[in-house]
Amino acid sequence: MAVKKFRELDEALVRQKEAAFADFIQKQGLKTTRQRNTIISTFFRMRGHISVEELLNQVKQANPRIGYATVYRTLHLLVDSGLVEERRFGDGLARYEGHSDVEHHDHMICLECGEIFEFFNPRLEALQESLAEENDFQIFRHRLELYGACKDKDACQRRKSRTGAAAAEE
Amino acid sequence: MAVKKFRELDEALVRQKEAAFADFIQKQGLKTTRQRNTIISTFFRMRGHISVEELLNQVKQANPRIGYATVYRTLHLLVDSGLVEERRFGDGLARYEGHSDVEHHDHMICLECGEIFEFFNPRLEALQESLAEENDFQIFRHRLELYGACKDKDACQRRKSRTGAAAAEE
DNA sequence: TGGATTACGAAAACTGTTTTCAATATCGGC
DNA sequence: GCCGATATTGAAAACAGTTTTCGTAATCCA
Incomplete structure (x- = not known):
């Protein structure tokens, strides 16, 4: 009955996600930008069910000039790319879920x-x-x-x- | 295998609900008003999962002067009274559910x-x-x-x- | 590198809901 | 039945979360 270490932050997995997003951006004919990179790296390095505000707070540590609009826009892209799921748990705010071990849960x-x-x-x-x-x-x-x-x-x-x-x- | 007639509008049940609400109002030391009566009668005579806008539209046919505020307030009372449940199905608007045959579903x-x-x-x-x-x-x-x-x-x-x-x- | 195109950021707009506030209605007591 | 304390109403303003706008700035293909 070994205690499985749960969701160690897996740098390789994060990189994989980042690459997948870059791919998506490219395929859509969109542009790679500093802000988007900052936001998605930050996002994929966070755990759990992340609200926009939580994400923005974290993002601002890397680049304080990034605002809500860009975070919202980037999250939509992440959802469109299929890398992230949007959830709503009835407290009125959207939460985003990134690298899950389990496909559906x-x-x-x-x-x-x-x-x-x-x-x-x-x-x-x-x-x-x-x-x-x-x-x-x-x-x-x-x-x-x-x-x-x-x-x-x-x-x-x-x-x-x-x-x-x-x-x-x- | 008789086909059970599903949810015939049951006037007696509606009256019962109305009475229960009146009871609740009284017990809470609140006041009985025309508007509240209009709203709850209208509500209990509608079916399904009713949005505020749907309810207001219906209510306005009985009394066009009733506005959103009162509908919202009355719905909260209905929820507090336990006669109605609030639901959110991710389209961003609250829906209200009144007389259900089944307790939970x-x-x-x-x-x-x-x-x-x-x-x-x-x-x-x-x-x-x-x-x-x-x-x-x-x-x-x-x-x-x-x-x-x-x-x-x-x-x-x-x-x-x-x-x-x-x-x-x- | 130029230049069309996309993205950014701040602020305004929008949506559904809640609150405010002055006017009005209710209801228990007289 | 009327008074008056108290609750309620309706319109409009406020609010929270999210989206859009618009002028400026960055990207990236030729």
């Missing part, structure tokens, strides 16, 4: 500490699929969010230090 | 025709519960949305005429 949101955990369960997926089928519905995508609480403060804090990923092994 | 959203279907499946619920438990997570509430398409236009239209409820028997 769902979320548990702790209403105590605000932490967002990811999980994936094939039975859940299968069940949804069969339910949809029963109703002649074809699923393109879905969203499942569990809102609640880590059972106790301690567990909550321990997890927090593991950077927003749960449902792996404990 | 999830949603299938057809991206072709925009229709929203409700469904409930105990196995799905149970599975979520056990998943949460495995991760020491206590669920307060959850949200599951399947986005996709009715398999064909015909089925889609047939359902549409049945006022936004699927997943019962066909």
Whole structure:
């Protein structure tokens, strides 16, 4: 029962994402700019479910002249490129999710500490699929969010230090 | 296999809701007003997942002087009273759901025709519960949305005429 | 390197929602 | 039934998050 180190920041993976984005930009006939590079490098080096404000704050450390507009625009590009997903958890702000280990996953949101955990369960997926089928519905995508609480403060804090990923092994 | 008539507008149920709201208002030491009455009667006589704008349009037919502010305020009261639930399906606007047959349910959203279907499946619920438990997570509430398409236009239209409820028997 | 084209940044615009504020309605007590 | 404290209304302003505008600046292909 080795404790798997969860989501070590993988420099190679980050570089790969950056390259993929550069590729996308090129293919779209868009231009490579300092700002875009700053923003995406920053983004891919952050973890979790990142809000625009969080990202901008971080970006400003590298280049204080970058403003909201460019961050928003670049995030749209990231979403269009397929490298990033936009999520909304009902607190009114968009959050962006970059390099995930898991292709698709769902979320548990702790209403105590605000932490967002990811999980994936094939039975859940299968069940949804069969339910949809029963109703002649074809699923393109879905969203499942569990809102609640880590059972106790301690567990909550321990997890927090593991950077927003749960449902792996404990 | 009798085809159950789905969600006939039940005047008695509407009255019951209205009474429950009146009760709530009283208990909170708030006042009964024409506008609130107009708004909630209108609301409870509509079906589906109602946006503020849809409701206001309808309300204005009864009383054109009622504006957004009062509708918003009344909807908040309805939510506080527990008679109505607020939902957000990622198109940026809040939708409100009134008299449901089913206590809790999830949603299938057809991206072709925009229709929203409700469904409930105990196995799905149970599975979520056990998943949460495995991760020491206590669920307060959850949200599951399947986005996709009715398999064909015909089925889609047939359902549409049945006022936004699927997943019962066909 | 020139020059068409795209991107930037600050500020204005926009959308859905909430709040403000002066005028009005409600309702318990007389 | 009327008074008056209190809640509510409606129009407009405020707000938050996001998008667009517009003049300036950077990119990059020929």
